[in-house]
Structure formats: C-alpha cells, structure tokens
Amino acid sequence: MGLRGGSGAVAVAGALPNLIRSLRNEAHPKTRAQQSLPSLRRAFSLYDQINLIDNVPDDQLRFQGYTDTGFKVNGVDYEGSLLCIGNMLMSWAPKKFSDITPDSLSMFQLMRPIPEILILGCGRYIEPVDPEVRRFIRSTGMKLEAVDSRNAISTYNILNEEGRIVAAALLPYGCGVSS
Secondary structure, three states: OOOOHHHHHHHHHHHHHHHHHHHHHHHHOOOHHHHHOOOHHHHHHHHHOOOOOOOOOOOOOOOOEOOOOOOOOOOOOOOOOOOEEEOEEEEEOOOOOOHHOHHHHHHHHHOOOOEEEEEOOOOOOOOOOOOHHHHHHHHHHEEHHHHHEHHHHHHHHHHHOOOEEEEEEEEOOOOOOOO
16 A cells, blocks of 8 residues: 655655666766767877768869969869869969959859859958959859858868859969959
C-alpha cells in the first residue's frame, strides 16, 4: 500500500533527486578527457585530411593562390587582372584601382544570367568604390562586395562551390593604392 504522511514520505521525496542524479551519472559516465574541449591541433589535423582545393570538378574554377602580379587558378598561373564570371575566366584590362570604370565592367550589361554578386578584388587594400561604378553595378541588378584580392578569391571560391552565379573582378594583390 502507499505511504501516508509521516517521515517515510519525506525521506523518499528527499532521496529522489539524489537517486536521479546517481542514475544519470551511471548512464553517462564522463572522464576528464571527455569533458575538456578538443585541442586546436586535433581539430586542424582533421581538416588536413580533406583537400578541398584539389577535389573540384574539372569545369569549375578554383583559385589556389595569388602572387603580387597574378593568380593561380586550377593549377595554371595567370599574370595581371582577371575577370571571372561563373566558371569563365578572362584577362581584364585595369592595371590599378583607378582604372576600374563602368566601361571596364560593361560586359555585365550583356551577360545573361546576371550574376547575383560582383566581388571586386581591390589589390592589397580595400578601397572606396567610385559612386559612378556603384551606380553602374546596381543598374545591372548585381550586388557589389569590394574587398582585398586575397579575400575576394576566397569568397569567390566559396560562392562558386555553392553553385551560385557569382562574378569577380580582380586586381593582382601587389596593386597598391590607386595612382
């Protein structure tokens, strides 16, 4: 039968939380090693086994590096500025940031489908984009992201890998402040 009032009911009610805690600890025993966070060395070693740079479809552009004068794309070194649209790569005329004009980006008036974003690699340093160039990019329906060229190629790789329609206009990393 049941317990009615008295000290027996209080003893059972008081012991219940301790019993539950004890059962949880037995079901999931944790050693000190399991409680600590993994070391950064361990985390990086997992990524070392995954080579994302070389596991790219043949028809997809993948930036693998940069120099002061150009870029390495799919194992090929290119000198000078580049224009990338989706998986199409071409030489681009601007040699310095001040050479970037609506005329230098005029091919985007003809492109279909229009990329959702243009990543502008400014060279070594991020520079303010001329308002006329911003207006032109906006008129095409694209968004504009101006960053240094090193970050531009990384962003391009990520967005292109995701299958998004993306464009990049890239000055070599060695391009300094516009003159």
